[in-house]
Amino acid sequence: MCVESDGCELEGCSGAAAEVRTLSGNVSAAIKANPELRACKPGQKFRAALMRCRSPATAAGILSFGNVLNYMDRYTVAGVLRDIQEHFKVKDSGAGLLQTVFICSFMVAAPIFGYLGDRFNRKVILSCGIFFWSAVTLLSSFITKDYYWVFVLSRGLVGIGESSYSSISPTIIGDLFTNNKRTMMLSVFYLAIPLGSGLGYILGSSAKDLAQDWHWALRVSPVLGMTAGVLILLFVPEPKRGIVEPSPSTVRTRTSWVCDMKALLKNRSYMFSSLGSAAVSFATGAFGIWIPQYLVRAQVVQDTAVSKDSLIFGVITCVTGLLGVVIGAATTRFCRQKTQRADPLVCAVSMLGSAIFICLIFVVAKKSIIGAYVCIFIGETLLFLNWAITADILMYVVIPTRRATAVAFQGFTSHLLGDAGSPYLIGLISDALQASYTSSELWQFLSLGYALMLCPFVIVLGGMFFLATALFFLDDREKAEKLTQQLSRSPSAVKVTK
Numbered sequence: 001m002c003v004e005s006d007g008c009e010l011e012g013c014s015g016a017a018a019e020v021r022t023l024s025g026n027v028s029a030a031i032k033a034n035p036e037l038r039a040c041k042p043g044q045k046f047r048a049a050l051m052r053c054r055s056p057a058t059a060a061g062i063l064s065f066g067n068v069l070n071y072m073d074r075y076t077v078a079g080v081l082r083d084i085q086e087h088f089k090v091k092d093s094g095a096g097l098l099q100t101v102f103i104c105s106f107m108v109a110a111p112i113f114g115y116l117g118d119r120f121n122r123k124v125i126l127s128c129g130i131f132f133w134s135a136v137t138l139l140s141s142f143i144t145k146d147y148y149w150v151f152v153l154s155r156g157l158v159g160i161g162e163s164s165y166s167s168i169s170p171t172i173i174g175d176l177f178t179n180n181k182r183t184m185m186l187s188v189f190y191l192a193i194p195l196g197s198g199l200g201y202i203l204g205s206s207a208k209d210l211a212q213d214w215h216w217a218l219r220v221s222p223v224l225g226m227t228a229g230v231l232i233l234l235f236v237p238e239p240k241r242g243i244v245e246p247s248p249s250t251v252r253t254r255t256s257w258v259c260d261m262k263a264l265l266k267n268r269s270y271m272f273s274s275l276g277s278a279a280v281s282f283a284t285g286a287f288g289i290w291i292p293q294y295l296v297r298a299q300v301v302q303d304t305a306v307s308k309d310s311l312i313f314g315v316i317t318c319v320t321g322l323l324g325v326v327i328g329a330a331t332t333r334f335c336r337q338k339t340q341r342a343d344p345l346v347c348a349v350s351m352l353g354s355a356i357f358i359c360l361i362f363v364v365a366k367k368s369i370i371g372a373y374v375c376i377f378i379g380e381t382l383l384f385l386n387w388a389i390t391a392d393i394l395m396y397v398v399i400p401t402r403r404a405t406a407v408a409f410q411g412f413t414s415h416l417l418g419d420a421g422s423p424y425l426i427g428l429i430s431d432a433l434q435a436s437y438t439s440s441e442l443w444q445f446l447s448l449g450y451a452l453m454l455c456p457f458v459i460v461l462g463g464m465f466f467l468a469t470a471l472f473f474l475d476d477r478e479k480a481e482k483l484t485q486q487l488s489r490s491p492s493a494v495k496v497t498k
Contacts, residue, residue: 056176059236060185063169064192066130066228070162071196072203073137073221074102077155078289079204079314082296083214088148096427098155099289100420105159107415110167114408115257117168118401123236125164127229133161134225141218167408174395174403175239182395187329187388194321194384197288201314260402264409269344269397269476272469274410276347277390278417279462280383283358283455285419286426287380290452291361295372297445298365316377324384332389341470343393347386348466354382355459362449383459386466393469397476399484426451 140154204217335342357379364371433447
C-alpha cells in the first residue's frame, strides 16, 4: 500500500521511515519500514494527482470553456459571412441557410443525446461530440467554391456534434452544486453563450485579416475544441444523478422515456419557460447573423468608411454577455429575498425592456452608427440576463433523472421555434422586399431593417411566456421536490406519478 503526502492511499508504494516526536520532546528511533510497502509507481502518482484535480469547481470551469468553444465555432461563420457570400456567390437567403441547417440538425439530435445523457456516461458522450464537430469544422475549411452544398452539409454535421454538448453538460453542473452556488456556476456556464459568440466574430474577422483568407477562420477553433475534449476526459467527474439533492439518498428509480416526456409536457413552468427561451433564440439567431451586415449597409447609406463591424459587434457581445449574466444572477439573488417567483419575473422584465431598445436600433441606425451601437449594447445586455436563470428554473422544476432529457427537449423547442428559422426567414423577407422595388443601396439597407423589425415583437411575446411561468413556478417546484424524495426510496416503495 502507498500513502501519499496528502493522505490519499494507493496500492503499491511506501512512505520512508519517519521520526516521531514524543510529548516530552524526545525523538524516537526511526520506525522500521514495513516489508510489504514499496515505492510508488509513476502511473499511480499521476492517477493520485489527477483525482485531486477533479474538483467540482475545476469541472465547471472546463465545461464552461467547452461551451465557449461551442458558441465560438458557431459564430465564426457569422464573422466572415460577407466573404462566404462573395466566395460562393449566394444571396441573403442562401447565407441565412447556413445557420438554419446548423440549428435544424442541432435540434433534431438534441432529444437523442438527452435520452443517452440520462442513461449512459455523460462525459464520454461530451468528448465524442466535441471531437466530432472539431474535425468536421477543420475539414470544411478546404471545400472549394463549386461545392456550396457540401459546405452547408458540413454545418449540419457540426450542429449534431455541438448538440451533444449543449444537452448534457448543464446536467453535470446540476449534479455537482445546489441552490445559490448552482445558480452561480450555471451563470458562469451560460456566460459562454455571449462570450463565445462574441469571440467567434472576433476570431473570424481577425484570422481572416491576418491570413488574408477567410478559410483560416475555421482552422483555429478545432484545435481548441480537441484540447477541451481531452480535458473533459481527464478532469471532469461523472457524478451520480441527483446526489446533491436534499433527499435521504441518491435517486435510485429510473423512469421510462415516454413517462419522462409525458411529465415534461404536463409541467407548465417548464413548457412556458421553454417557449420564452425560444423567443430569445429567435432574436439572438437573427441578430447574430444579420446585425453586422445591417450596420455595414447603414454605413454605405451614410457614405462613411466601412468599419470592422463584425469585430466591433463581437466585442459588444462579449461585454454585454458578461454584464447580462452577472447582473441577472445578482438581480435574481436579491429578488429571491422579496419573492420566491423571482427567477421567471426577472426574465420577463428583462425581455420587455430589451424589446424597447432593439426597436430603437432601426430608428437611429440610418443617422448614427454610434447611436445604433448604444442601443445594441443595452438591448443585448437585457436579453442576456435570462440565459442562466432559464436553466436554473429547469433545475428547480424537473427531477434529476429527467434533466438531460428536459435540457435537450427545451433546446429542441427553442431552436425549432427560434433560431432554426429566423436567420433564413429574415434573409427571405429581405430578398422579397428588395425584389419588389428598384434595387438601390438605400433599399437594401431598409429592406433588411424592416425584416429585422420582426424580432422585437417576438421578444415581447417571450416576456409574456415568462410571466406565465411565474404563475405556476412554485407549484411545479414543490411537485419536483416531492417526486425526487419518492424516487430516492427503494424501487418497490415508489409509486411514480406522471
